[in-house]
Amino acid sequence: MTRVVSPGFRARVYALVRRVPPGRVVTYGDVAAALGSPRVARHVGWALAALSDGTDVPWQRVINAQGRISFKGDTLRSRVQRARLEREGVVFDDRERVDLGVFRHLYDVEEVADALHEASPEAE
């Protein structure tokens, strides 16, 4: 595991997700784009899947590009995710979708730079 600094990718994902304010959401692609690679959206989901229960990362605020909760057969997690979001004020329509035009959090340059710095101060 020569992976001393390796949680790099995951750490960045977590730092960015922590920047999403309550009642707002972002897509896996948004986080990937903020990291500089729009194509690693899947890895964002993967990184979140590795989180433990007691984490301080608001993973529930990350949904897919369609404004829906991604659930690969994990109905339990998806229900918890929806419940948490609704408790924060996020609204789901009749088709289980969130209006990204209203609830999507848009990252600004400084915010991203700050989060990435927080994840890996040494890198720059």
Place this chain on the structure above:
DNA sequence: TTGTTGACTCCCG
């Protein structure tokens, strides 16, 4: 080192 695996997206019917 190679192969497999996705909490994803985009594109096409």
Place this chain on the structure above:
DNA sequence: CCGGGAGCCAACA
């Protein structure tokens, strides 16, 4: 709107 298929790439066995 819904389903299927290809692309992408970091982690892990």
